[in-house]
Amino acid sequence: FxxxxxxxxxxxxxxxxxxxxxxxxxxxxxxxxxxxxxxxxxxxxxxxxxxxxxxxxxxxxEPRSIEGKFFYTRRGGQWVVAETLSEFTVKNQTYTEKTEYIYKNIQTFWLVNKVKQTVKQDGHLILSYRLQLKDYKVNIEN
Structure with missing residues (x-):
């Protein structure tokens, strides 16, 4: 990721x-x-x-047009995306996608640790998943 x-x-x-x-x-x-x-x-x-x-x-x-918003938080003195919210229409049905990002401090870097996403179709939940990232390898030489 x-x-x-x-x-x-x-x-x-x-x-x-x-x-x-x-x-x-x-x-x-x-x-x-x-x-x-x-x-x-x-x-x-x-x-x-x-x-x-x-x-x-x-x-x-399709979707031909997507509207998205970004919401931020501070981690280690830097701004990071905490949440995104997108809306789009396909075949007259409106979809809303919400993604939340959870960060973890690894070797002075704030990296995404968990991702939670939901997708709603006309207000009804159709997809939900959680992803957790493990076994980071930070290459600070480059």
Whole structure:
């Protein structure tokens, strides 16, 4: 379980500031090539805290539009994502996905230790799982 960095995630995308206010910046990222499944990302950035608060994803396949929100907490003086909440529609049915992240301090790093996720379809629970990560190997040489 190794999440991509923002750089890795958006390497094949070009961006521009779509809207800028005192408290929020909307950054629009569009795929450099037509082979990307995701056509466009809109990142809503809290201009005071410099964190992504919301994301809007537009794709070539279903679900064509996904709205996501990020909720943060502090671990070891750094901000980490504590919870994500996403909503999307497929064939006129609305899905809500909630993911919670629990962190563990290993060799001065705060790493994801547990992931809890639920998916609801039109308000009814259809999927729930918990994942616990063990046997970490931290390579601090790189």
């Amino acid at each position: 190794i999440p991509k960095t923002l750089y890795e995630q958006f390497l094949n995308y070009e961006g521009q500031i779509k809207h800028r206010q005192k408290k929020e910046i909307i950054l629009e990222l569009t795929g450099k090539t037509s082979i990307e499944n995701t056509k466009q990302y809109e990142l809503f950035i809290d201009a005071e805290k410099w964190r992504i608060s919301k994301i809007h994803i537009r794709q070539n396949q």
